[in-house]
Amino acid sequence: MQSHGFLRTKEIASIVLIFVAIKFADSTPTLLSQKAQNGFWIIPAISFIVIFPSFLVMLYLLKKYEDKHVVQLCEAITGKWLGKLIGLVFFLFAFSSMVFDARNYIEQVKMLYFPESPTDYIFFIFIIVAFFGAKRGIEVIGYTSRIALPVIKFSALLVILLIWEEVVTERVFPFFGSSLSIIATEGVKKASIFAELFFVLIAYKATKETKMFRRGAIIASIIALAEILLFYFIYITVFDYNSIEKIAFPFHDIIQRIEFGEFFTNIETIFMVFWLFAAYLKFIYFLYFTAWFFGAVFNIDNFEPLLLPFAFLVILIGLLPFNSAQTQLVYHEQLYTLMSPFFIILPFLLWVVAWRKGDLRP
Template identity: 35%
Template sequence: MLMKEDRRIRTREFIAIILLILGIKFTDMTATILFKETTTATWMIPVISAVSFVVPLSAILSLVKKFGEINLIEVAFQVTGKYIGFLIGMLLFLIAFSSTIVNTRGYVDIITSMYFQESTNLSFYILLVGASYYLANRGLLAIGRTAWICIPYIKFSLLFAIILLWNKLYFQHLFPILGPGLKPLVMEGVKYSSISGDILYMAMIFPFVKGYPAFRKGILIGYGLAVLELSLFFAFFIAFFDYPTFEFIAYPFHEILRMIKLGRFVSNIESLFFAFWSVASIIRFSFYLYISALVLSATLKIKEFEPLLLPLAALTVIIGIMPENNIKNMLYLRGDFILTSSSLLLFFIPIFIYLVAKGKEVFKSEKN
């Protein structure tokens, strides 16, 4: 799939996308889900997850370098054949789309429970997904440029929040440093490796990035910074709330924002942070919609994937609005399925494709 050079995203835009896709996860229930098992060592989980994902990431980089101007699903079809390739594509689509549904509903619940209690979930769901669809429909270049323009303001607002609350942090809360112990900690880090597993989907947009060097540089820098950001904020939450209070807080990031004040007369400053968070959320879910449509079209071998964006956006709202108690939905469905079960698939799929590709190379060389 060749594209005009000026329509491809550059390294800085690619890094900005990764930072907003992975780095924003500390603002939802991810920390709460992890804290139940890892307690005071929750901040280590993103690092352990990233280390455990080194092998799949290496496989991804090798595959995109070897096969060039095609995405991961097209590589899977070439390497594994049409049946296994179709299965891999559908699995990746289901993971991406189910994540989109569950996470958008989670963000809508944050908005209506923390900021606009008098409003309905449906109205904000339509607004969030509608804005995400609009940006996704403009294309990956628009997503990347929007991310690059907005990310300095978003990250500065987060730094500002840390500075304002610095004197309320008690770093003694981070002890015992290994939480439940080294072995359980490593097991949980591997179990929840899908926290950073979204990086696999970056292989879907390789044809839209300006060459392999830009892709590799963007992956390594963006991935590293996002993991460090997640660890930093998880540690920030623990230092602020302490154990076991943290375990009973659904949205720690937004609870913290409520406690920020500038002097005696300036309150409700969380509205400022809410604006930046909303923009980051729209960029994140526009990318999720874009990737879901791209994966589905590549799996079904549909040339134009843009017409799929609107139906997928509508399905996201229709399915996502169904659960009545979304807190339990997020804790069990996202914790047990999306974060746990998908970890295995996101870990093994790129390794499997890589091994089959290498096996075919060896077989051809021996045959010749």
């Protein structure tokens, strides 16, 4: 079935892979390790197993209802007003995730690289750059992602190769950390660490053919999971048992251990450039998809003028004087816990309603 977009499988796969897999380089490992300790690296696998069937059901429904993105799908199945209410929840979750993640990334940039710079200046520059990227439109975003993906992933592979000699596999024990039950519980409660898979569904009609979207999203999500698990395994085998839950930004601690001899110093700055590039792309996606959700809910076809107001809202809310540790370890965790049942259950409820209406029957 033909769509109205311009993207192909490679562009969608690049967007999903960067959008999801970058969680190996933020403070998500610290959040997951608070209860699971050194068994935290298994949590993403459990979360993926729990939430991926829901994602596949949503893709199945989108295929059946054809020329619709996720908000239009909800309206077609549940009716206009209930569908818009569900779309509004999508928007609120996407916007809240963007705010929390933005604050988290700004804290990383400030603490690790620009400690003397004011937080509001860094925040402003970061989000405005993301705004100018989002303003270029989905076609340019997809093309840029496809061009940037090999460079970003090569830098990640280089980190793995250079740090591998410090891996001590015995540190993976006790294998289940604090306990298997805690890991299983946290895996279900934190299933929404893959919520970006559902946010991307707003761009379902952005591909030349919708099967390109499905193929790219499924392949990229599996690769993203493998990448996250690999990096989390490296964190747990490089850092000792007692330090893993106390390290705020494990990716940056890892790259600071990399050495090229006495001649090359501050080598982590090189990797910081690629990490920052991926971070910019992530917030370009967040900003564009959030505005798109808002436009879909309120019937605003030309939603791109909303990008600037949303950019400033992210800055204003993100600069609220919350303690950064409390923001990430308390509020962000609560958001994950709130989003998880929504994304796990909603697709199956939509499927049941669509089936009872007879829309899925031959």
